[in-house]
Amino acid sequence: MLTMEQFIQACRQRGLNVTYQRMLIYRVLSQRHDHPSAEEIYQQVRQEYPAISLATVYKTLETFAEHNLITKVTQLHDQARFDGETEPHHHLLCVHCKRIVDIRDERLNQLEIPESCRQEFQILGYRIQFEGICPECAARQSC
Amino acid sequence: MLTMEQFIQACRQRGLNVTYQRMLIYRVLSQRHDHPSAEEIYQQVRQEYPAISLATVYKTLETFAEHNLITKVTQLHDQARFDGETEPHHHLLCVHCKRIVDIRDERLNQLEIPESCRQEFQILGYRIQFEGICPECAARQSC
DNA sequence: TTGGATGCAAATACTTTGCACACGG
DNA sequence: CCGTGTGCAAAGTATTTGCATCCAA
Numbered sequence: 001m002l003t004m005e006q007f008i009q010a011c012r013q014r015g016l017n018v019t020y021q022r023m024l025i026y027r028v029l030s031q032r033h034d035h036p037s038a039e040e041i042y043q044q045v046r047q048e049y050p051a052i053s054l055a056t057v058y059k060t061l062e063t064f065a066e067h068n069l070i071t072k073v074t075q076l077h078d079q080a081r082f083d084g085e086t087e088p089h090h091h092l093l094c095v096h097c098k099r100i101v102d103i104r105d106e107r108l109n110q111l112e113i114p115e116s117c118r119q120e121f122q123i124l125g126y127r128i129q130f131e132g133i134c135p136e137c138a139a140r141q142s143c
Numbered sequence: 144m145l146t147m148e149q150f151i152q153a154c155r156q157r158g159l160n161v162t163y164q165r166m167l168i169y170r171v172l173s174q175r176h177d178h179p180s181a182e183e184i185y186q187q188v189r190q191e192y193p194a195i196s197l198a199t200v201y202k203t204l205e206t207f208a209e210h211n212l213i214t215k216v217t218q219l220h221d222q223a224r225f226d227g228e229t230e231p232h233h234h235l236l237c238v239h240c241k242r243i244v245d246i247r248d249e250r251l252n253q254l255e256i257p258e259s260c261r262q263e264f265q266i267l268g269y270r271i272q273f274e275g276i277c278p279e280c281a282a283r284q285s286c
Numbered sequence: 287t288t289g290g291a292t293g294c295a296a297a298t299a300c301t302t303t304g305c306a307c308a309c310g311g
Numbered sequence: 312c313c314g315t316g317t318g319c320a321a322a323g324t325a326t327t328t329g330c331a332t333c334c335a336a
Contacts, residue, residue: 059292126271164317
Protein backbone atom coordinates (compact mmCIF):
# COMPACT_ATOMS: atom_id res chain seq x y z
CA MET A 1 0.00 0.00 0.00
CA LEU A 2 1.61 3.22 -1.14
CA THR A 3 0.87 6.88 -0.49
CA MET A 4 -0.07 8.84 -3.60
CA GLU A 5 3.46 10.27 -3.77
CA GLN A 6 4.97 6.81 -3.58
CA PHE A 7 2.51 5.57 -6.18
CA ILE A 8 3.51 8.31 -8.62
CA GLN A 9 7.15 7.49 -8.00
CA ALA A 10 6.52 3.80 -8.52
CA CYS A 11 4.76 4.48 -11.84
CA ARG A 12 7.65 6.62 -13.07
CA GLN A 13 10.17 3.96 -12.09
CA ARG A 14 8.23 1.48 -14.19
CA GLY A 15 7.76 3.78 -17.15
CA LEU A 16 4.00 4.04 -16.64
CA ASN A 17 2.29 7.33 -17.41
CA VAL A 18 0.61 8.84 -14.38
CA THR A 19 -2.96 9.62 -15.39
CA TYR A 20 -5.92 10.84 -13.39
CA GLN A 21 -7.72 7.55 -14.04
CA ARG A 22 -4.81 5.50 -12.74
CA MET A 23 -4.54 7.59 -9.60
CA LEU A 24 -8.26 7.23 -8.92
CA ILE A 25 -8.23 3.48 -9.48
CA TYR A 26 -5.21 2.99 -7.26
CA ARG A 27 -6.67 5.17 -4.51
CA VAL A 28 -10.04 3.42 -4.54
CA LEU A 29 -8.45 -0.02 -4.44
CA SER A 30 -5.95 0.77 -1.71
CA GLN A 31 -8.58 2.33 0.52
CA ARG A 32 -10.77 -0.73 0.41
CA HIS A 33 -9.92 -3.92 2.23
CA ASP A 34 -12.51 -6.24 0.78
CA HIS A 35 -10.69 -7.00 -2.48
CA PRO A 36 -13.25 -5.75 -4.97
CA SER A 37 -13.93 -6.83 -8.54
CA ALA A 38 -13.27 -4.63 -11.58
CA GLU A 39 -16.96 -3.77 -11.74
CA GLU A 40 -17.05 -2.63 -8.12
CA ILE A 41 -13.99 -0.46 -8.60
CA TYR A 42 -15.54 0.97 -11.76
CA GLN A 43 -18.74 1.89 -9.92
CA GLN A 44 -16.84 3.64 -7.18
CA VAL A 45 -14.45 5.51 -9.47
CA ARG A 46 -17.41 6.61 -11.58
CA GLN A 47 -18.79 8.59 -8.66
CA GLU A 48 -15.79 10.88 -8.87
CA TYR A 49 -15.12 10.64 -12.58
CA PRO A 50 -18.22 9.55 -14.50
CA ALA A 51 -16.50 9.53 -17.90
CA ILE A 52 -14.28 6.57 -17.05
CA SER A 53 -14.85 3.40 -19.02
CA LEU A 54 -15.02 -0.11 -17.64
CA ALA A 55 -12.44 -1.23 -20.23
CA THR A 56 -9.98 1.27 -18.79
CA VAL A 57 -10.52 -0.17 -15.35
CA TYR A 58 -9.82 -3.66 -16.64
CA LYS A 59 -6.73 -2.59 -18.56
CA THR A 60 -5.41 -0.54 -15.68
CA LEU A 61 -5.84 -3.28 -13.10
CA GLU A 62 -4.10 -5.71 -15.42
CA THR A 63 -1.22 -3.28 -15.95
CA PHE A 64 -0.89 -2.63 -12.21
CA ALA A 65 -0.81 -6.34 -11.49
CA GLU A 66 1.84 -6.98 -14.17
CA HIS A 67 3.99 -4.28 -12.60
CA ASN A 68 3.45 -5.58 -9.12
CA LEU A 69 1.67 -2.49 -7.87
CA ILE A 70 -1.34 -4.58 -6.84
CA THR A 71 -2.12 -8.30 -6.80
CA LYS A 72 -4.86 -10.44 -8.26
CA VAL A 73 -6.48 -12.48 -5.52
CA THR A 74 -7.85 -14.88 -8.12
CA GLN A 75 -5.10 -15.98 -10.46
CA LEU A 76 -7.07 -18.83 -11.96
CA HIS A 77 -10.30 -16.91 -12.30
CA ASP A 78 -10.58 -17.20 -16.07
CA GLN A 79 -12.01 -20.68 -15.93
CA ALA A 80 -13.15 -23.09 -13.26
CA ARG A 81 -10.86 -26.00 -12.47
CA PHE A 82 -11.95 -29.22 -10.81
CA ASP A 83 -10.31 -31.78 -8.55
CA GLY A 84 -11.47 -35.36 -8.13
CA GLU A 85 -10.05 -35.40 -4.63
CA THR A 86 -12.05 -34.19 -1.62
CA GLU A 87 -9.55 -35.09 1.11
CA PRO A 88 -7.43 -32.19 2.43
CA HIS A 89 -4.34 -31.52 0.36
CA HIS A 90 -2.60 -28.53 -1.14
CA HIS A 91 -1.59 -27.21 -4.53
CA LEU A 92 1.47 -26.01 -6.34
CA LEU A 93 0.69 -23.71 -9.23
CA CYS A 94 2.93 -22.76 -12.12
CA VAL A 95 2.28 -19.05 -12.53
CA HIS A 96 3.10 -19.28 -16.23
CA CYS A 97 1.28 -22.28 -17.64
CA LYS A 98 -1.23 -22.56 -14.75
CA ARG A 99 -0.41 -26.22 -14.27
CA ILE A 100 -1.41 -27.46 -10.83
CA VAL A 101 0.42 -30.21 -8.93
CA ASP A 102 -0.91 -31.79 -5.76
CA ILE A 103 1.11 -31.38 -2.59
CA ARG A 104 0.63 -33.80 0.25
CA ASP A 105 2.58 -33.25 3.44
CA GLU A 106 1.14 -34.05 6.82
CA ARG A 107 2.82 -31.04 8.42
CA LEU A 108 0.78 -28.74 6.19
CA ASN A 109 -2.46 -30.11 7.61
CA GLN A 110 -1.55 -29.19 11.16
CA LEU A 111 -1.44 -25.43 10.85
CA GLU A 112 -2.69 -23.60 13.88
CA ILE A 113 -5.63 -21.39 12.92
CA PRO A 114 -4.81 -17.80 13.92
CA GLU A 115 -6.89 -16.13 16.60
CA SER A 116 -7.92 -13.42 14.11
CA CYS A 117 -9.64 -16.10 12.00
CA ARG A 118 -11.43 -17.80 14.86
CA GLN A 119 -12.54 -14.53 16.36
CA GLU A 120 -15.76 -14.35 14.44
CA PHE A 121 -15.74 -16.66 11.46
CA GLN A 122 -16.71 -20.26 11.85
CA ILE A 123 -13.66 -21.86 10.25
CA LEU A 124 -14.14 -24.81 7.93
CA GLY A 125 -10.55 -25.33 6.84
CA TYR A 126 -7.76 -23.88 4.77
CA ARG A 127 -5.88 -24.42 1.55
CA ILE A 128 -2.31 -23.54 0.81
CA GLN A 129 -1.34 -22.61 -2.69
CA PHE A 130 2.36 -22.67 -3.42
CA GLU A 131 3.39 -20.70 -6.46
CA GLY A 132 6.37 -21.05 -8.69
CA ILE A 133 7.66 -21.80 -12.14
CA CYS A 134 7.62 -25.35 -13.47
CA PRO A 135 10.69 -26.84 -15.14
CA GLU A 136 9.19 -26.63 -18.63
CA CYS A 137 8.35 -22.94 -18.27
CA ALA A 138 11.72 -22.22 -16.65
CA ALA A 139 13.50 -23.83 -19.61
CA ARG A 140 11.42 -21.91 -22.11
CA GLN A 141 12.11 -18.61 -20.37
CA SER A 142 15.86 -18.95 -20.10
CA CYS A 143 16.20 -19.36 -23.89
CA MET B 144 -10.98 -40.53 -5.05
CA LEU B 145 -13.47 -43.40 -5.23
CA THR B 146 -13.56 -46.63 -7.18
CA MET B 147 -16.48 -46.88 -9.61
CA GLU B 148 -18.35 -49.09 -7.17
CA GLN B 149 -17.84 -46.59 -4.36
CA PHE B 150 -18.89 -43.78 -6.68
CA ILE B 151 -22.15 -45.53 -7.57
CA GLN B 152 -22.77 -46.12 -3.85
CA ALA B 153 -22.02 -42.49 -3.06
CA CYS B 154 -24.47 -41.31 -5.72
CA ARG B 155 -27.22 -43.55 -4.38
CA GLN B 156 -26.61 -42.32 -0.85
CA ARG B 157 -27.07 -38.78 -2.09
CA GLY B 158 -30.14 -39.52 -4.20
CA LEU B 159 -28.33 -38.86 -7.48
CA ASN B 160 -29.22 -40.96 -10.50
CA VAL B 161 -26.27 -42.95 -11.81
CA THR B 162 -26.04 -42.18 -15.52
CA TYR B 163 -23.48 -43.17 -18.10
CA GLN B 164 -22.47 -39.52 -18.50
CA ARG B 165 -21.89 -39.08 -14.79
CA MET B 166 -19.78 -42.19 -14.58
CA LEU B 167 -17.65 -41.08 -17.51
CA ILE B 168 -17.17 -37.58 -16.12
CA TYR B 169 -16.23 -38.87 -12.70
CA ARG B 170 -13.83 -41.43 -14.16
CA VAL B 171 -12.10 -38.90 -16.42
CA LEU B 172 -11.71 -36.40 -13.60
CA SER B 173 -10.46 -38.87 -11.03
CA GLN B 174 -7.90 -40.36 -13.40
CA ARG B 175 -6.32 -36.98 -14.10
CA HIS B 176 -4.20 -35.14 -11.60
CA ASP B 177 -3.89 -31.79 -13.31
CA HIS B 178 -7.25 -30.39 -12.23
CA PRO B 179 -8.81 -29.81 -15.63
CA SER B 180 -11.43 -27.29 -16.71
CA ALA B 181 -14.95 -28.22 -17.82
CA GLU B 182 -13.91 -27.85 -21.44
CA GLU B 183 -10.97 -30.23 -21.04
CA ILE B 184 -13.15 -32.82 -19.35
CA TYR B 185 -15.73 -32.38 -22.11
CA GLN B 186 -13.11 -32.99 -24.83
CA GLN B 187 -11.88 -36.13 -23.15
CA VAL B 188 -15.33 -37.57 -22.41
CA ARG B 189 -16.35 -36.87 -26.00
CA GLN B 190 -13.76 -39.33 -27.24
CA GLU B 191 -15.71 -42.12 -25.59
CA TYR B 192 -19.18 -40.65 -25.85
CA PRO B 193 -19.41 -38.06 -28.63
CA ALA B 194 -23.06 -37.21 -28.01
CA ILE B 195 -22.38 -35.60 -24.63
CA SER B 196 -23.06 -31.90 -24.36
CA LEU B 197 -20.84 -29.31 -22.71
CA ALA B 198 -23.81 -28.09 -20.68
CA THR B 199 -24.17 -31.53 -19.16
CA VAL B 200 -20.51 -31.46 -18.16
CA TYR B 201 -20.99 -28.10 -16.45
CA LYS B 202 -24.17 -29.18 -14.68
CA THR B 203 -22.67 -32.48 -13.61
CA LEU B 204 -19.48 -30.95 -12.21
CA GLU B 205 -21.56 -28.42 -10.30
CA THR B 206 -23.78 -31.18 -8.91
CA PHE B 207 -20.77 -33.29 -7.90
CA ALA B 208 -19.17 -30.33 -6.14
CA GLU B 209 -22.38 -29.53 -4.25
CA HIS B 210 -22.54 -33.10 -3.05
CA ASN B 211 -18.90 -33.15 -2.10
CA LEU B 212 -17.94 -35.83 -4.59
CA ILE B 213 -15.32 -33.52 -6.12
CA THR B 214 -14.01 -30.04 -5.30
CA LYS B 215 -13.68 -26.81 -7.21
CA VAL B 216 -10.09 -25.61 -7.12
CA THR B 217 -11.21 -22.10 -8.04
CA GLN B 218 -13.99 -20.97 -5.75
CA LEU B 219 -13.78 -17.33 -6.75
CA HIS B 220 -13.40 -17.99 -10.44
CA ASP B 221 -16.53 -16.18 -11.55
CA GLN B 222 -14.90 -12.78 -11.42
CA ALA B 223 -11.42 -11.44 -10.79
CA ARG B 224 -10.77 -9.82 -7.41
CA PHE B 225 -7.98 -7.36 -6.71
CA ASP B 226 -5.88 -6.45 -3.71
CA GLY B 227 -4.04 -3.17 -3.23
CA GLU B 228 -1.48 -4.93 -1.06
CA THR B 229 1.56 -6.65 -2.51
CA GLU B 230 3.28 -7.59 0.74
CA PRO B 231 2.82 -11.22 1.85
CA HIS B 232 -0.38 -11.79 3.79
CA HIS B 233 -3.20 -14.30 3.77
CA HIS B 234 -6.94 -14.39 3.28
CA LEU B 235 -10.04 -15.56 5.06
CA LEU B 236 -12.94 -16.22 2.71
CA CYS B 237 -16.59 -16.52 3.59
CA VAL B 238 -17.75 -19.42 1.44
CA HIS B 239 -21.26 -17.99 1.31
CA CYS B 240 -20.98 -14.30 0.53
CA LYS B 241 -17.41 -14.52 -0.87
CA ARG B 242 -16.26 -11.73 1.44
CA ILE B 243 -12.50 -11.73 1.91
CA VAL B 244 -10.76 -10.57 5.08
CA ASP B 245 -6.99 -10.07 5.35
CA ILE B 246 -5.09 -12.23 7.79
CA ARG B 247 -1.73 -11.12 9.04
CA ASP B 248 0.18 -13.38 11.36
CA GLU B 249 3.94 -13.63 11.28
CA ARG B 250 3.87 -17.34 11.98
CA LEU B 251 2.03 -17.93 8.71
CA ASN B 252 4.89 -16.40 6.75
CA GLN B 253 7.42 -18.86 8.11
CA LEU B 254 6.05 -22.04 6.65
CA GLU B 255 8.69 -24.51 5.60
CA ILE B 256 8.36 -25.22 1.86
CA PRO B 257 7.93 -29.00 1.43
CA GLU B 258 10.62 -30.92 -0.39
CA SER B 259 8.10 -32.03 -3.00
CA CYS B 260 7.63 -28.38 -4.01
CA ARG B 261 11.30 -27.49 -4.16
CA GLN B 262 12.13 -30.66 -6.07
CA GLU B 263 11.61 -29.16 -9.48
CA PHE B 264 9.60 -25.96 -9.29
CA GLN B 265 11.32 -22.70 -8.62
CA ILE B 266 9.19 -21.52 -5.70
CA LEU B 267 8.13 -17.90 -5.55
CA GLY B 268 5.95 -18.03 -2.46
CA TYR B 269 2.66 -19.28 -1.10
CA ARG B 270 -0.74 -18.05 -0.06
CA ILE B 271 -2.99 -19.52 2.56
CA GLN B 272 -6.71 -19.23 2.15
CA PHE B 273 -8.74 -19.89 5.25
CA GLU B 274 -12.35 -20.70 4.63
CA GLY B 275 -15.36 -20.33 6.82
CA ILE B 276 -18.68 -18.67 7.37
CA CYS B 277 -18.83 -15.03 8.38
CA PRO B 278 -21.05 -13.87 11.29
CA GLU B 279 -23.63 -12.29 8.97
CA CYS B 280 -24.03 -15.41 6.88
CA ALA B 281 -24.06 -17.63 9.99
CA ALA B 282 -26.90 -15.54 11.45
CA ARG B 283 -28.88 -15.68 8.22
CA GLN B 284 -28.51 -19.46 7.99
CA SER B 285 -29.58 -20.31 11.51
CA CYS B 286 -32.94 -18.57 11.03
C1' DT C 287 5.54 15.81 -30.77
C1' DT C 288 4.92 11.10 -29.90
C1' DG C 289 4.07 6.85 -27.77
C1' DG C 290 1.34 5.31 -24.38
C1' DA C 291 -3.48 5.65 -22.34
C1' DT C 292 -8.40 6.15 -22.83
C1' DG C 293 -13.26 5.43 -24.32
C1' DC C 294 -16.39 3.26 -27.04
C1' DA C 295 -18.39 -0.57 -29.29
C1' DA C 296 -17.92 -4.97 -30.93
C1' DA C 297 -16.09 -9.41 -30.15
C1' DT C 298 -14.84 -13.31 -27.41
C1' DA C 299 -14.79 -16.67 -23.63
C1' DC C 300 -16.94 -19.01 -20.17
C1' DT C 301 -20.97 -20.45 -17.94
C1' DT C 302 -25.97 -20.74 -17.14
C1' DT C 303 -30.72 -21.31 -18.43
C1' DG C 304 -35.19 -22.90 -20.61
C1' DC C 305 -37.36 -26.44 -22.47
C1' DA C 306 -38.55 -30.78 -24.84
C1' DC C 307 -37.20 -35.35 -24.69
C1' DA C 308 -34.85 -39.50 -22.61
C1' DC C 309 -33.93 -42.64 -19.08
C1' DG C 310 -32.90 -44.51 -14.22
C1' DG C 311 -35.04 -46.44 -10.37
C1' DC D 312 -44.56 -44.26 -14.52
C1' DC D 313 -42.44 -40.29 -12.25
C1' DG D 314 -38.99 -37.24 -11.60
C1' DT D 315 -34.37 -36.40 -12.47
C1' DG D 316 -30.93 -35.86 -16.10
C1' DT D 317 -29.62 -34.71 -20.84
C1' DG D 318 -28.91 -32.12 -25.18
C1' DC D 319 -29.56 -28.22 -27.75
C1' DA D 320 -29.79 -23.48 -28.56
C1' DA D 321 -30.19 -19.12 -26.70
C1' DA D 322 -29.04 -15.97 -23.14
C1' DG D 323 -26.15 -14.01 -19.67
C1' DT D 324 -21.93 -12.37 -17.56
C1' DA D 325 -17.11 -11.24 -17.41
C1' DT D 326 -13.39 -9.83 -19.96
C1' DT D 327 -10.67 -8.54 -24.09
C1' DT D 328 -9.79 -6.27 -28.38
C1' DG D 329 -9.57 -2.84 -32.31
C1' DC D 330 -9.36 1.56 -33.28
C1' DA D 331 -9.78 6.58 -33.25
C1' DT D 332 -8.75 10.14 -30.18
C1' DC D 333 -6.45 12.20 -26.25
C1' DC D 334 -2.86 13.48 -23.21
C1' DA D 335 1.53 12.93 -20.22
C1' DA D 336 6.15 13.56 -20.69
